[in-house]
Structures are given as C-alpha cells and as structure tokens.
Amino acid sequence: MSMLKDQPKNVTVNQLIAMGRNVLESYEKMDAAIDARLLALYVLQCTSSELILHGNDEVADHIKESYMYMIAKRIQGIPLQYITKSQEFMGLEFYVDERVLIPRQDTETLVETIIEYSKQNRVEKAVEVGVGSGCISVSLVHYIKGLNITAIDICENALAVAKKNVKAHQLEEHITLLQSDVFKDYDGEEESLDLIVSNPPYITFDECKGLMGEVKEHEPRKALTDEGDGLKFYREITKEGKKYLKKNGLLAYEIGYLQGEDVCNILKQEGFYNIKLIQDLAGKDRVVIGMKL
Template structure:
C-alpha cells in the first residue's frame, strides 16, 4: 500500500479505507475507526468523530498503515486491536481464543433471566474462550460462582486476565479440562452447565471466511462431521454433574436447534425450549434435568 504522506486527515482515512475494506468486512467504517483509535494512542470513538479534520503525524500514519494492511490481509480487527466488546464489557482477545460475537449474547441474557432471583448459583462454563460467557455471568449475577473449563492454555490465560480487568476474578475458578475430565472423580454438582461449543461441520470449515478459518482457533470451531459431536458428549456427561432441575444451556449453529433439542430429549432433559437471536434465528437451546 502506498504511503500518501502525513497530510491525510481522519476524514480522508475513513473515506478511503472504508471503501478498500468493503470486500473484507461487513463493518468497514467501524473497522477503520477502531484501527484509528489504536493508531492515535487508544483514543475513544468520540475523539475520532470530533476531530475529522485532524491530520495524522507521520508516525501515526505509519502505525495505521501497518494495521490496515493486516486487516486487508484478513486478520480480524479484534486481534489487531486486542479488544472486543461483549455484553457491555471490554474483553482482551488474541489469537488462540475465539472472538466474542453478538450471537452469543442471547444465551447469556437468557441465563441471567433464569438465575437472577436465585441465591448461591453454581455455574460451569465448558469452553472458556476469551471468558466472555463466564465473566458476563459473574458480572451480572450477584450471587453466582463460576467454574470455567478449557482444554487449551491460551484461553485460560486470557480468561483470567479478563476476569481481573472486569473485577470478577474472586468469583471464577479457571480449570484446564477436556470436557468433564477435571472433575470425573469429584463429587460436585452445578445448578447450570453452559457451553458455546465448536459446532461448524467439518466440510463447512473450508468455506468459512479467511478471517475466521485462517486466524481463529480450529479446535474452537470444528464440531465433527455433522457439527454435533460436542453437544452429544456434553449432554451425555452433564447428567452426573447437574443438580435436580439443573439447567443445561447451549448456543447452537443457525440450523442446529432442532437436532440439539433432540439430543437433549434423548438424554432425559425436559422443558426444552429455544430462543432466537436478533436475526430471528434459533440460537439458544435450554433444557432442565429431570
């Protein structure tokens, strides 16, 4: 990319690079603004909007050009700026953890609604990722304590960092575990088990956008031949560790709700229901242990 000199204003940059990013991003202007915020020393978006005629210094423009090149090559903006907002909270992210998405917020919102009036709620989140689910529940459920499992070290490291920055580290125990392996020999029960497991069909992995398949962790995306492997394994294993009338809660792929409901029904869950996301897609499946 040609350096156009240090005379480009914030407005010039937004106009030019929003157009350049149109093929790569569904939110090109937002991406450019986030990269500008980073380039200008982590200023807020209000600063960007109030200073559209401000010219970047040569150093600021060099930083921006490096970041925008990364974005144009497919690297997700969240990894570039090392941040993503979720449920009104700020999360540090880096490669090795799944980037939090708005699709997951309905799952968290439904669990908050189900648990808000209960005392001493004990919740297990399988698949820490950035800690988005775990930390949001800890933040918005005053009487909850949480355990967060992940098989990989990076999510546990990132989750702990985010718990500290959101002031909920005292409510969460992060544990390295392959599904329930860490508690197989323990006498422990939870009120809620929640998971946003890998659910992309193996064949569909190759069709994902470059910024997903080439950057986000494969083992946080691929869910077996039909995408349902983790739902089967978690649902089967959950019975031993859920209290009577305990809640099993999932995020599911856009066309998987019916199959996941059937898996839960076949494993003895009752009062199973789904919730839609903002696009009207059945994105959440909830069931109760008999």
C-alpha cells in the same frame, strides 16, 4: 508494504481515515468506512466525539505509520478485533487475540436467557465448558450476584486469554479456570451444580470448509468445529454433565441455527425436561435449554 510508499507527508485525522478507507475499498473489503474509522479510534486512543472534534488536526508520523500498518493487516484478512485486541460483549470489554474465538453477538442470547432464568431460580454454582475468551463466564458472574463458575477449556492458550479477562474484570474470586477435555479433569461433587453452560465448537467438518477466509484462517479451529457432525460436544456434555447437575439444574447451550431439533433430542434422550428452543435477534434458533429430572 507497497501502499505505504505513496502517502502524502502531512495528513490530518480526516485525511488519514479517508486514506485507510480508500485502501480497504480498493481491496473490496466490506465495511471499509467503518473499519477505517474504528482503526483510527484505536490508534489515536480517542472517543468518537474527539475524532470529530480533532478531524482537522495533523497526525504525527508514527501514528500514520501504525495506522497504515493496521490497514495492511486488515487487507490481509486479519479480523478487526484481532488487530485492536478487543471486542465488546454484553456491554463489557474483552481482550481478544488469535488464541480465542471472537465473541459473537449471537452468544448474547445465551447469556441473556440465563440471566432471565436467574431472576426466578437460584444460580450459585456453575460450570462453563469451552470458556475461550471468558466472555460468557465473565458476563454471567458480572450480571448474576453470588454466582461462582468453574470455566473449562482444553486449550492452554485460550485459558491464558480467559485469565487476562477474568483479572481485568476483577472476578478471580468467582471464576476458577480449569484445563480439561470437557469434564475429564473436573472433580466437582455430583449433583452440586445449578447450571452447566456451553457454546461448544459446533460447526461440522464439511461446513468448516465453506467458512469465510477470515474465520477459517484466523480463528482457532478447535473453537470452531468438532471435526465431525457438529453434535459431538452436545452428546458428551449432556451425558457427562448430567451427574454434576442438581435435580432441576439448568443445562444451556448455544447451537448452530439448524441444530435445534437434534440438540433437543439429545437432551430428551438423556432425560432432561422443560426443553426449550430459543431464537436470537435475527429470529434464528440459537439456544437450547433443559432441566435435569
């Protein structure tokens, strides 16, 4: 890599971070200073205060090389989380790599809505469709006592990442992973679930073309789009899932911010009641919930 050639021989932690920032800035990377610092924390395996405390310490050559290697990956557009293999979600740490969607802060609105609901309603048995990294299922089981989830994904690769996270959080007894195309290979009892939750691939085929390169080129396409109008999974999960939900069971979706009306209508058509549209922290429509009649 060309930028490795002109590096000074001995550098301190602060100088290393400045070098990283300069390279990222010269490639017009947004958040250059933040990324340079986060990668330093990762490569040095230290806390923010240790980074400040040891800013003038000299860095070993192999650390400098790993750091600049990661900076090079970042300028190629590889998302920071795929480099550091980690993302925080609901205050918990998740392993992530190119096999799964990076958990988004928007999705916390979905999880928080269900946690609030569980304070007034019994939520013991659930299915998640499209588990990906496992961030939703793991967080729900972590925060809702007595909850057991069957977590479905069509992709074997995604399930391998979910398995790693379920294990890391020691929740193997409460989360069962299942490879299935939506409910096709799910053989649970009818009218047995308190909750079905999903953050399905909801980006339309057309919108997918206009996505940022970092997302489009590095995150799994199957996690992003239904290759159609963005509503395919809401139709399918609502129709198929209805029979597995108990009477008054909850269906909870994350949605794209322009899909509120359409998704509410899908729930209405399938006979759900108490349908609500909930906004995220930015005030955008983000979650739809409804109850089975």
